[in-house]
Amino acid sequence: MTTVIGPLTLVADEDALVAVHFGDEGSATLPYGAVRGESPLLGEVARQLMGYFRRERRRFDVPLRMEGTDFQLRTWNALLTIPYGETRTYGQIAARIGSPRAVRAVGGANRRNPLSIFVPCHRVVGADGGLVGFGGGLEVKRRLLEIEGVRLEA
Secondary structure (H helix, E strand, O other): EOOEEEEEEEOOOOOOOOEEEEEHHHOOOOOOOOOOOHHHHHHHHHHHHHHHHOOOOOOOOOOEEOOOOOOHHHHHHHHOOOOOOEEEEEEHHHHHHHOOOOOOHHHHHHHOOOOOOOOOOOHEEEEOOOOOOOOHHHHHHHHHHHOOOOOOOO
């Protein structure tokens, strides 16, 4: 789908959204057995995303399927608790999941987050509040935070 942050490729199985890729579908690695095309679920995902980009939606209510290690799942679930329009540091996320020394591992889990925007890794910033690391690029991260009304330091 075409969005204000560039093209996104949405991937779903019959029951849940499984991935959001930055870029068009030609650049996305799709899971084995995935079929290209539209579905009612993907239509709803796209509708909710467009509402988010228009600042009309703050929460998503589509089913998500997260698959990863126990550590990744704990990290991604912690990301889901970051309120719209707020940020947390990698250290705060590490402390929240009970692994305060695992700051770099939290960064690694964020890097492997297959459900960007829906599992809001864009809301995680460096210890100094600066923008660091994001699969869609720092300009996309900046734009997502601006959509949510986050005031960024110059």
